[in-house]
Amino acid sequence: MNGTPRASQLRVVGCHACGLVCEDTLDGVERGGRVHCPRCGAALHRRRPGSITQAWALLVAALIFYVPANVLPVMYTSLFGRGGDSTIMSGVIGFWRGGSYAIALVIFIASVAVPCVKFLTLGLLLATSRRGSRRARRERAGLYRLIELVGYWSMLDVVVVAVVSALVKFQALSDIEPRIGILFFGLVVILTMLATMRFDPRLIWDGDGE
Amino acid sequence: MKTFSDLIVCEHCDSVYRRQPLPPGAAARCGRCGAILRRAGLDLDRWLALTLAAAIAFVIANVCPVVRISMQGIPNEATLWKSAAALAQGPIACVAVPLALSIIVVPFLQIGLLAWVLAHARAGRRAPGFAPAMRLLVLLRPWSMVEVCLLGILVAVAKLSHLLQVAPGPGLWATAGLMALVTLIANRDVQRLWDLTEPGSNPSGTEA
């Protein structure tokens, strides 16, 4: 429990876009109406509208795309006449077997660990906020900041596939091309980032100090 | 509508604090949730200088090849543009769009908008289009992925190095510089520019 007052108690609202603290005049506004920040013009709201529902929808869509992202090949490699598809996990295993443990670990963290941590954390935050849970609020707030910070690193594999396919273009000799899996993987990264942005971390604290 | 320039609201938990003077380099943290409320940050001169440096690094990173390879004597090289374009072939071309946005277009917009806004702020006024520019900067920040791009290039080099001859190009060093500069200039603290350009504020950029 913390004595610092919250915006709702002081009847103020902080602008999401520029941070200006404004008087809360949202009560008199009927549904669908808007109050704009006098400094930057963004719409003022106490909580991001539709936060939990939209975050759930984006999260479920990301989870669905995560399956083809892992099962389907992300890259086709043909070197000196020998060709084959590779998936994200087969890339990690390839590095590991070849003795490049550090790189295998980097790709594993960015492509497997980070998305999974994001799925679990967002699911947990959404479920506990909907129930208005009071447990471990500070820790949950920290988890949110963590996934906000590390979320975009999953884009790593997309960059790797792009650079490698741009470089290895020697016609019949050797060729590397992107495959459909990387599209699903990119979608997973974007959808989880959008889900993280839609979730309003202030929901974690609702009911605290009031 | 009444506004309160002496108050600050934590964007992570809605706690309200009174604005306190911050010593240079210091950061104020929220007592309730632990998020950073605000940082003292750069002064306008340094901010603008670093933005111009970032613009130069951006041009080099985009014009020069980031990696060079050679296979049985045949050379090839990749720039950032060429890498994004490599994804744009075949039925999955659309995945090239988010990549090109996050490693090229978004950093470009960030640098351009900041240079515009900062150049005017140094003269003590808000640039034309200040509000949309600032809102766009806040919106773009999470989609700027120069650091991911750098790590991706390094992993690509490692991936190919045992098959072919691979050498880093000048674009790689520029990307590394760009990464450091973008993190310095276009972080969460851009909102500070609203306060710095508040009519009647001290234009040198030191907060009272």
Ligand SMILES: [Zn+2]
């Ligand atoms: Zn505003």
Ligand SMILES: [Zn+2]
């Ligand atoms: Zn807080």
